[in-house]
Amino acid sequence: MQKTIAFVGRYLATVPLSIGFAVLIVVTSLAAGTFFGPASEVTQKTWAAGVTTTVDAGHWWTILTAMFIPWDPFQLVAGVVFSLVLLGVAERLLGRRRLILAFFATGILGVGLGVLLQWLGSLAGEWWADGTSIDLTVDPLTPIVGSLLVASGMMGPLWRRRVRLVAFGFLIMFALYVGDTSTVYRLIAGIAGLVIGYLLSARRGQKMLWLKSSFGEVRVLIATIVLITAVGPLVSWLDPSGSGAFGLAGSFYGDIFPSASDISSLCSTATSQVCDDVKKLSALGGVGPIVQTFVPLALLLVAAWGLRKGRRFALWLGIVTNLAMIALALVFLGLVGSFVLGDTATTDDLPALQAIDIGEYAVWLGSTVLVPLAVAILLFVNRRRFALKAPREAFIRFAVIVAGAFAALSLIYIVACILTLTSLTPAGTTVVEVVFDVPRRFLPVTLVGVTGDVIIPPPSPTLFVFHWVGPVFWIVFTLAAFQLIASMEQRVQVGDHQRIRALLRRGGGGTLGWMTTWPGNVYWFNEAGDAAVAYRVINDVAITMSDPVCAPGAERQTVRDFARFCDSHSWIPVFYSVHSQYLPFFEEMGWSHMSVGEETLMHPQTLEMAGKSWQNVRSSLNKGVREGMTTVWTTYDELSRSMISQINAISEAWVSEKELPEMGFTLGALEEIKDPDVALMLALDADGRIAAVTSWLPMYRDGVAVGYTLDFMRRGDGSMPGVMEYLIASSALHMKELGVEVLSLSGAPLATAPVPKGSEAPAPTVMTELADFLAKTLEPAYGFSSLFKFKAKFNPTYSTIHMAYPDPLGLPAIGAAIGRAYLPSMSAKETVALVRTLAGK
Incomplete structure (x- = not known):
């Protein structure tokens, strides 16, 4: 604890400007009245930026003041944390003078250019600008994000790519799916920071190069895209008042079932077919069906996790789920289109329709159909990068679990319906009709609502089964898919033990090399078969246990080849218990290293x-x-x-x-x-x-x-x-x-080896x-x-x-994996004993 406190103290001592900004926004939130609640109308009109204040009222200073006042307590907490962490990182990289310039440059460009574009767009009748032109913004996160992206130009290639990927992933997601003025201003500030960061790095002699990405980097990028397009609609569902271009995609989630007043209003103008479909959809409402609307989100999250690991099953899971979402969207759009245009509408009627209806319909089409289609195409085009298949045994286990769950839940539903057969709606429903209705219990409820008569049980345990067999099945499917993706093929091939022993007898592996023959290790051999590395994979960390087994002079190439092999499998390679002569090879690759012991x-x-x-x-x-x-x-x-x-x-x-x-x-x-x-x-x-x-x-x-x-x-x-x-x-x-x-x-x-007499211990x-x-x-x-x-x-x-x-960043996972390597079979009793021993009891 003392060392942690000392480390935090040393860090904070290097970021005085960031600490000062965190204190400043606390003071301004108290002064402006946003410490305990949202900004008041007086605060907005005086200090917030927007078309109505900055342009119409001529309050030019709001471009500056908007950067120093949080909107509400939640943004205050985020502003303080981001100041101490993200702005602190920027301060350490840029220095105090350049941080001040980056802070004001990106903040002013983000807010000022955002207001200008919003004003021009509203004059031209652009739908987003026109709809948000009365919104006002105070947001200290805008200059923080801009400063971080300026500082990214000072980072090494690995961290630069990561910071920009994560930052723009979130910025674009919130801009598209929430779309309020703050999210758009932050995106503009981020773009400005990217340009300024490039200009600063160019002055230091860095060139803009298109670097070839490794398998792992491409997988992370694609997985991030899938993650953003999956979570984005959820974000818009959580903020239904947002103005994002893709905000309507959130209408897939939650309580999508129309109320009685909705039905009455719709049926007064819509065709009888649309009215009937909506009534069927309303009859399907319940907690279970609401839960089932989130199934695509859960499947896409699992797919994104598996794509990061390069799994073939995750690839097809992502493709199929996105295509299913397109089908679901078309059903929705069919209902909305029938309601907006009517079954009897002609081209002569279109001018009479409100432009906003047609515009929203087109945007909905783009966000709910074209986006998942683009993701599915992206996955299919890059399918060769996701070639890692699960072991045959794991796939069989997955198939048995899914098929067993489907059969068991179907049987439960059929039996429950038979017990209340005379009470089912519509009246006169037969056992055969119940059996044929079983597959629809596992489909999205919106598809069920427009495909034939809907069998509805009365309020009873059967209704509970009716509502929950689908969600339970998809929960089982999701967990089984997660387990399948996590399964790895890690077996010693026939003859590998003889091959590794033959290489060891020729030389290589160092003093610890014979440990590679122990059970638990698997082997990588180069194409020529004259070099090998023994390793074991734990939680996607590939841990070696000695120097590579290869001839003198082949060490550098062996290290690089094994690292590429791990990258192709989305593993973190860790060379454990290697000797000092290998460190130059790792330093050439930009790796880090640390001492883990002393050999005597x-x-x-x-x-x-x-x-x-x-x-x-x-x-x-x-x-x-x-x-x-x-x-x-x-x-x-x-x-x-x-x-x-x-x-x-x-x-x-x-x-x-x-x-x-x-x-x-x-x-x-x-x-x-x-x-x-x-x-x-x-x-x-x-x-x-x-x-x-x-x-x-x-x-x-x-x-x-x-x-x-x-x-x-x-x-x-x-x-x-x-x-x-x-x-x-x-x-x-x-x-x-x-x-x-x-x-x-x-x-x-x-x-640690003892320090020789007369020598100073390293810092x-x-x-x-x-x-x-x-x-x-x-x-x-x-x-x-x-x-x-x-x-x-x-x-x-x-x-x-x-x-x-x-x-x-992989050190926590590496530490956990090495702990499991040393103690792979620790029981609960032994864990308690270890904790008691460490506690000195």
């Missing part, structure tokens, strides 16, 4: 256990000799049944003593020591029983083991104190005899502070620091291991 190394060929620093280790060696201990260098396959039984007992005793789960991922357990390539070093007491066991992972060069890495360590109860020091030292001496070049005591997670960063916090937090549970101190007894050299990742 010994060099057997130069090993001499002499001097004071080796005293504790020599004491353990001498004590073991005095007590008659011996060592055995072997493999699991060479063990006798008695020895296997003893090792199992030692391991089970060690695990049973802990409430916490055994960690995995880069920490091996009993199963991993059974590999025939893994060496074991056993310590036997004077009676020949196993007192301790260690396992050693090989590191090959041209088929010869030139290094070993410590993995599995267990000591028996009652064994000699210092037995692990005895066993590791004996292993090092034995490896010296074997000609082994390097002995790794493995990595210590979240550890802390956010990442190092985070690592320190995690290390201290997890120390009571897993003793990382204690393990690191234990390895320091062997006077090792240190090699930092790193985590490299492409996007700092």
Whole structure:
């Protein structure tokens, strides 16, 4: 908490202008009376911008004052938050002088140009300008948005693209679907900010380039378009008084069922067919059918999420849903058209119709038909970018769930109707008619209302079933679709284990490379088959667990090829536990990296256990000799049944003593020591029983083991104190005899190598502070620091291991994925135990 407060304090110290603006709008809201409610009529006429004040009344100053007064308490809260965050980001990038210029330039252009265009449009009779010319606006968000987009020109390519995509996505959505003056002024300010930002970046030597987008970026862009066109109608439904060009699309949602007064008014002028259709639609009203109107929105949200991941099913779900919305819109438009034009209208009658009716009808056609059609075409044209299919088993499960839900709900509806058959409307409805009516229970209610007679149960449990079988089915369908999209094909192909072992024996992978053979990993091989990366995907994060397995000189290309492979699957690639020699490759790619631990190394060929620093280790060696201990260098396959039984007992005793789960991922357990390539070093007491066991992972060069890495360590109860020091030292001496070049005591997670005497510790960063916090937090549970101190007894050299990742925004997801990699099967009881341990209870 203290570090968080310190970080916030450091950030706020760098954005004084943003803090000042946040304070200013609080003061102006109190002075103008908008702190507790919307702007009053006096405030609007005096300080708000618009055609009637800025142009007609000549209040030129309103272009400025409108930028400093929030409209209501909600806009005040948004203004304060946006000032401290978005305007603060702009201030840090632009500096104070340029921020002031950007703030006033974009604010004045947004408000001033917006009012001018609105005035000219109203004079020309343009429908939006004419309809909003009496609206007045005060809005501090306009210059904030403009300043942010100016600052986007100072950002790197990744953040520049993201900020502009998200900002303009929201600006355009609100302008089209809400369309009040504030949203349009913000959009103009955003465009002005984009131009000014480009001019500023051009002065710094940056050129306007059309950069080729990766698969992931294109998917994000298309998913954002689908998201905006899905949420936009909902926004217009929430603000039915808006003037957006696409605002009528919101009429699909909510209570679309006409009231008795609506029916009476419509039937007095409309044809009998239209009147009958509207009466049928009214009879279908209820909470369940209202819920069912939001089904297209839910499906499009799921589709947008899946499109971001590159899923083929999400592509077709988006296409079909948009086409279904077109059909739904045409039914609506058919009703409205019949009402506006009448069945007997001719071209001679058209001049007599009000222009606003024809205009609204055309706009409705564009927003409810042409927009979803354009989205469906966009998805179809880009279908090759969404080629990731779900596993066959997952699709079968989806089909069974959907078909089962449809059958079960249909049966419930049929049975319920049969029980009240004599009470159904229309009178005389038969069982056959009920059965044929079943499919219509799952269609949008507007389609049902204009397709034949509608069967309506009386107020009863049957009416409840009538209203809810459709919504329940679509809820099941949506959840099943979400599960299907989340399913991934992540299986080891036949022969992959043999291929990775063959590459490891040739060389590559580093001291931690043999961990790639462990269960849970899948493998990527390059086209030539001479380079590989082991990884596991958790929550769309592809985590590697060692250096790439490739020949010297091929590291850079291997890293880039695997990153492209992850991008094509919409995964976040994370190179975990890689050594320092790989960092230049990641820096070339613009990635970030951080230390995740220290590997402790010994060099057997130069090993001499002499001097004071080796005293504790020599004491353990001498004590073991005095007590008659011996060592055995072997493999699991060479063990006798008695020895296997003893090792199992030692391991089970060690695990049973802990409430916490055994960690995995880069920490091996009993199963991993059974590999025939893994060496074991056993310590036997004077009676020949196993007192301790260690396992050693090989590191090959041209088929010869030139290094070993410590993995599995267990000591028996009652064994000699210092037995692990005895066993590791004996292993090092034995490896010296074997000609082994390097002995790794493995990595210590979240550890930091000691600073050499006379050297200064590096300045802390956010990442190092985070690592320190995690290390201290997890120390009571897993003793990382204690393990690191234990390895320091062997006077090792240190090699930092790193985590490299492409996007700092992905750190929360990366952290969660790595946590699941280490503790994939943590139970609820173990979770409670971990929390209690961390709390010190």
